Amino acid sequence: MLDEVRAIIERHRVLESLAERQRTDKRELLTQMQKRENLVELRRRLAGVHPADLASMIARLPPDERLLVVHQLAARDVGLTLVELDPEIRAAVIDDLDRQELEAALAELDADDLAYLADSVPAALIDQASASLDGAGRSWVADTSSHASGTVGRLMRQDVVALRGELTVAQAIDALRQGGELPPQTDRLFVTDARHMLRGAVPLATILRAAPDAPLASIASTEVAAFRPGDSAAEAAKAFERYDWVSAPMVDDLGKLIGRITIDAVVDYLRAASDQSALARAGLRGAEDLFAPVSESVRNRWPWLAFNLLTAFAASRVIGAFEETITRVVALAALMPIVASIGGNTGNQTVALVIRALALDQLRETHGRLAAKEAAVGALNGVTWGMIVGAVALVLYHSLALSLVMATAIFLNLIVAALAGVAVPLLLRRTGRDPAQGASVLLTFVTDAMGFLLFLGLATAFLR
Amino acid sequence: MLDEVRAIIERHRVLESLAERQRTDKRELLTQMQKRENLVELRRRLAGVHPADLASMIARLPPDERLLVVHQLAARDVGLTLVELDPEIRAAVIDDLDRQELEAALAELDADDLAYLADSVPAALIDQASASLDGAGRSWVADTSSHASGTVGRLMRQDVVALRGELTVAQAIDALRQGGELPPQTDRLFVTDARHMLRGAVPLATILRAAPDAPLASIASTEVAAFRPGDSAAEAAKAFERYDWVSAPMVDDLGKLIGRITIDAVVDYLRAASDQSALARAGLRGAEDLFAPVSESVRNRWPWLAFNLLTAFAASRVIGAFEETITRVVALAALMPIVASIGGNTGNQTVALVIRALALDQLRETHGRLAAKEAAVGALNGVTWGMIVGAVALVLYHSLALSLVMATAIFLNLIVAALAGVAVPLLLRRTGRDPAQGASVLLTFVTDAMGFLLFLGLATAFLR
Numbered sequence: 001m002l003d004e005v006r007a008i009i010e011r012h013r014v015l016e017s018l019a020e021r022q023r024t025d026k027r028e029l030l031t032q033m034q035k036r037e038n039l040v041e042l043r044r045r046l047a048g049v050h051p052a053d054l055a056s057m058i059a060r061l062p063p064d065e066r067l068l069v070v071h072q073l074a075a076r077d078v079g080l081t082l083v084e085l086d087p088e089i090r091a092a093v094i095d096d097l098d099r100q101e102l103e104a105a106l107a108e109l110d111a112d113d114l115a116y117l118a119d120s121v122p123a124a125l126i127d128q129a130s131a132s133l134d135g136a137g138r139s140w141v142a143d144t145s146s147h148a149s150g151t152v153g154r155l156m157r158q159d160v161v162a163l164r165g166e167l168t169v170a171q172a173i174d175a176l177r178q179g180g181e182l183p184p185q186t187d188r189l190f191v192t193d194a195r196h197m198l199r200g201a202v203p204l205a206t207i208l209r210a211a212p213d214a215p216l217a218s219i220a221s222t223e224v225a226a227f228r229p230g231d232s233a234a235e236a237a238k239a240f241e242r243y244d245w246v247s248a249p250m251v252d253d254l255g256k257l258i259g260r261i262t263i264d265a266v267v268d269y270l271r272a273a274s275d276q277s278a279l280a281r282a283g284l285r286g287a288e289d290l291f292a293p294v295s296e297s298v299r300n301r302w303p304w305l306a307f308n309l310l311t312a313f314a315a316s317r318v319i320g321a322f323e324e325t326i327t328r329v330v331a332l333a334a335l336m337p338i339v340a341s342i343g344g345n346t347g348n349q350t351v352a353l354v355i356r357a358l359a360l361d362q363l364r365e366t367h368g369r370l371a372a373k374e375a376a377v378g379a380l381n382g383v384t385w386g387m388i389v390g391a392v393a394l395v396l397y398h399s400l401a402l403s404l405v406m407a408t409a410i411f412l413n414l415i416v417a418a419l420a421g422v423a424v425p426l427l428l429r430r431t432g433r434d435p436a437q438g439a440s441v442l443l444t445f446v447t448d449a450m451g452f453l454l455f456l457g458l459a460t461a462f463l464r
Numbered sequence: 465m466l467d468e469v470r471a472i473i474e475r476h477r478v479l480e481s482l483a484e485r486q487r488t489d490k491r492e493l494l495t496q497m498q499k500r501e502n503l504v505e506l507r508r509r510l511a512g513v514h515p516a517d518l519a520s521m522i523a524r525l526p527p528d529e530r531l532l533v534v535h536q537l538a539a540r541d542v543g544l545t546l547v548e549l550d551p552e553i554r555a556a557v558i559d560d561l562d563r564q565e566l567e568a569a570l571a572e573l574d575a576d577d578l579a580y581l582a583d584s585v586p587a588a589l590i591d592q593a594s595a596s597l598d599g600a601g602r603s604w605v606a607d608t609s610s611h612a613s614g615t616v617g618r619l620m621r622q623d624v625v626a627l628r629g630e631l632t633v634a635q636a637i638d639a640l641r642q643g644g645e646l647p648p649q650t651d652r653l654f655v656t657d658a659r660h661m662l663r664g665a666v667p668l669a670t671i672l673r674a675a676p677d678a679p680l681a682s683i684a685s686t687e688v689a690a691f692r693p694g695d696s697a698a699e700a701a702k703a704f705e706r707y708d709w710v711s712a713p714m715v716d717d718l719g720k721l722i723g724r725i726t727i728d729a730v731v732d733y734l735r736a737a738s739d740q741s742a743l744a745r746a747g748l749r750g751a752e753d754l755f756a757p758v759s760e761s762v763r764n765r766w767p768w769l770a771f772n773l774l775t776a777f778a779a780s781r782v783i784g785a786f787e788e789t790i791t792r793v794v795a796l797a798a799l800m801p802i803v804a805s806i807g808g809n810t811g812n813q814t815v816a817l818v819i820r821a822l823a824l825d826q827l828r829e830t831h832g833r834l835a836a837k838e839a840a841v842g843a844l845n846g847v848t849w850g851m852i853v854g855a856v857a858l859v860l861y862h863s864l865a866l867s868l869v870m871a872t873a874i875f876l877n878l879i880v881a882a883l884a885g886v887a888v889p890l891l892l893r894r895t896g897r898d899p900a901q902g903a904s905v906l907l908t909f910v911t912d913a914m915g916f917l918l919f920l921g922l923a924t925a926f927l928r
Contacts, residue, residue, distance in 0.1 A: 181669075186669060207672060208671065242520070264708035270731070275820060277742070279820065284813050290837070305806065305849065308805065309806055312805040337801060337804070340801070349768075353752055369526070377758050
């Protein structure tokens with residue numbers, strides 16, 4: 001469909017440039033009419049498309065074409081599409097919309113969607129849009145958006161279906177008939193008491209198959225895991241993954257049912273978290289709109305570049321300390337990056353495994369054991385690759401002493417790399433940081449600096 | 465709970481070593497009795513624990529303790545726990561079980577679970593276990609496990625609920641009552657005709673609220689997206705994410721309903737894919753059991769180490785070509801890794817963004833535009849960091865010429881890095897490879913080799 005839309009946009013451009021050249025021409029009116037017809041066709045083509053598909057299409061268009069598409073959408077579709085867009089694209093589109101358009105789009109959204117957008121839209125606009133909601137909706141928007149990111153509170157929805165336990169199955173079904181459509185991802189209903197306390201849950205499948213006169217309380221399971229708004233979103237996501245839930249109830253501190261989390265929000269959360277972690281590993285602060293201005297991209301990238309440069313200078317000073325040795329045996333200059341590089345590689349393999357184990361909670365009292373094992377892997381790799389590299393160096397430079405220094409430095413640096421690969425993520429985590437962010441830069445610093453130190457130090461001692 | 469289980473295991477060990485020392489002692493019998501009692505307590509403690517929780521606990525235990533836990537489980541729990549384990553842990557546990565135990569565990573599993581385990585268990589055992597299934601179950605196990613990995617066929621389940629469209633809602637509910645429990649993640653029923661062709665879908669919520677005498681066909685939506693076994697699992701997962709599905713039907717080439725995919729399988733698939741990609745980026749072939757023997761770990765890690773070493777030697781030859789210049793200006797040896805390192809960093813930032821854009825299908829005809837933008841970001845970063853590094857080099861080495869060479873080399877290498885960062889993942893993808901796997905090693909090779917070439921080449925030309 002993207003191709004079709006782009007074809008219409010292309011036609012629009014041609015007509016536009018035609019109209020431009022015809023400013024003083026009598027054919028101008030005709031071109032303007034064709035232009036309008038063309039846009040009507042675009043509008044017709046876009047009507048009824050799922051907001052998630054609109055969002056994906058918009059993300060792939062350059063900024064000016066994005067706006068052309070958004071302008072052909074009904075206000076409600078604009079609102080729903082904003083909800084579906086990735087944050088960095090959403091920010092760009094919101095920047096380009098004018099205030100009236102944004103107001104109209106927000107006015108079409110429910111409390112859950114408004115709360116979801118609260119981070120991306122000026123607070124005044126959110127307030128204005130939620131003014132048209134009922135009291136519960138207004139306070140929902142205010143409450144939900146106040147929870148810290150990374151908590152379940154940010155994922156929860158208001159659209160929970162709760163019924164009193166005294167109702168019979170037949171009465172419950174009647175109540176559902178009167179209540180309008182059930183919200184999506186409703187796999188079970190929650191049972192509450194007179195004070196709105198969560199008392200149990202009944203799957204829709206159970207209601208469907210139950211005797212009409214059975215009271216809900218008698219067919220509800222009473223052991224229902226519930227979340228509170230301050231709970232960790234990562235932990236909640238793990239529970240959804242582990243127990244294959246579709247929805248789970250949210251309660252307040254007293255046990256009152258206040259909302260629910262659904263699997264679609266969990267999937268979005270997991271996707272965002274794994275995206276974020278992949279970008280963080282590469283030293284980026286966040287995702288980037290591919291069509292964002294260069295200045296924004298530079299801002300996103302410089303902090304880790306700066307940090308990396310600092311560590312590179314530190315490693316460079318290690319080399320600087322051995323200038324005299326290098327002048328004597330200039331082959332060292334060519335060989336030393338190999339020692340550093342293979343150390344960085346093995347170390348980063350260990351880092352990746354440790355970060356995964358931390359994410360899966362597999363590391364508790366086993367740090368010592370893991371370090372010993374990784375050191376053994378490093379030593380075994382070190383003997384193997386040390387001998388291979390030593391042999392190649394011997395062929396290239398015809399010096400047995402140089403070749404032995406190279407082999408020994410690689411052997412030792414791979415052990416250093418293995419130990420640092422275990423230690424760096426664990427230390428980052430102990431200081432409350434995300435081990436994925438920066439572990440690689442720190443590890444590479446250790447293996448570079450130690451690689452240069454070991455190789456050039458051994459060379460200074462044994463080569464003459 | 466892990467702590468409790470480990471305490472019981474600890475007690476078991478103490479009693480065991482006691483029994484060992486008492487070989488010839490009269491108290492042996494007493495100790496043996498205590499040992500048995502202790503294991504009974506462990507068994508009692510483990511009964512009723514969710515298989516997913518058992519799996520997570522087992523993954524955190526060292527191999528001998530894993531077996532002790534598995535031996536206290538009922539055969540059915542062993543089977544279900546095997547299904548829940550991560551592949552690398554599952555392989556280790558299966559290796560440790562004897563054939564009878566494994567047979568007993570597999571005998572308890574249904575066709576879907578057996579098909580899921582087909583990759584991890586010897587084919588003979590799967591055949592033996594599926595012999596006790598009905599004909600449909602047997603051919604399901606054989607068919608499903610024959611699909612290529614990465615296809616929807618590997619995710620599909622047999623437990624789909626299908627009803628004929630002529631049935632009224634009341635008749636359908638009766639049929640469901642007689643059919644036993646609905647399978648989990650059943651959010652909608654599928655409507656088929658006399659030839660089992662998929663004709664539509666009805667959400668449970670709709671059935672619950674419909675008039676009892678309405679025919680299913682009249683309340684079913686007929687536009688149902690269905691998958692075929694050969695479809696890409698990644699594309700199916702995208703559709704689940706986009707449209708917030710809980711389940712989707714699977715059909716054969718004729719349109720006959722053959723099974724379904726459910727969101728829990730999609731979530732597991734997404735988790736495995738993002739894990740795999742994080743490990744691949746670090747140059748690992750796959751996940752590792754933290755307690756696996758050292759030899760297995762070495763096997764998992766050596767291919768990318770070998771490739772990295774090749775590229776490191778190639779970069780080293782670039783330096784070797786400038787030995788004379790380095791002898792003349794030894795400061796070059798200390799500074800050259802900085803040029804290479806900052807190039808590798810900016811390049812890897814671009815690689816991460818391009819890989820993400822490829823995964824989100826955001827890159828179609830926009831390669832040129834993206835390359836131009838990244839080159840601009842690289843140039844801007846290059847001017848900034850080149851000047852900063854040049855200034856620091858001036859302070860350290862008091863040579864304006866050296867400082868200008870350094871600044872120019874960084875400027876040029878950052879542009880090279882940006883272009884390579886766009887090109888490398890695109891080329892890997894065009895050759896049918898996973899851009900995450902190896903992009904970083906290739907990129908670093910380009911930025912290292914070009915960094916050394918630019919810096920030492922400029923130095924040779926302008927420094928004397």
